[in-house]
Amino acid sequence: MFDIPLQHIDGDVFFHYPIGGRTHQIQVTSACLCDIFSSDGSQEGNEISTRENVEEILRVAAHKVYRGTLSPVTVKPTDF
Numbered sequence: 330m331f332d333i334p335l336q337h338i339d340g341d342v343f344f345h346y347p348i349g350g351r352t353h354q355i356q357v358t359s360a361c362l363c364d365i366f367s368s369d370g371s372q373e374g375n376e377i378s379t380r381e382n383v384e385e386i387l388r389v390a391a392h393k394v395y396r397g398t399l400s401p402v403t404v405k406p407t408d409f
Contacts, residue, residue, distance in 0.1 A: 331383040337372050342379045343401065346387065348394045354401040355390045364406045385409075 336343040340359035345352050357379055362368040368378035379386065389408045 331380045335376055342375050348391050353394055356401040356403045357386055358405050361404055361406045365409050
């Protein structure tokens, strides 16, 4: 289970996660959660979608970090 605390700002979900020896802030847009992961757009729905799809989200975030993206690492619908 993905038990990392999630923060909600303007509909997006933020959390901190270690990638490549550093902790990065990951931002998952509400559009990504709704369009890609079928969230209903509510805070609870976005949190459930984030936790259920965290492996895919982290795969995209890690790819961005290894290409040089700095925090916050934003995960958008176009990343899928």
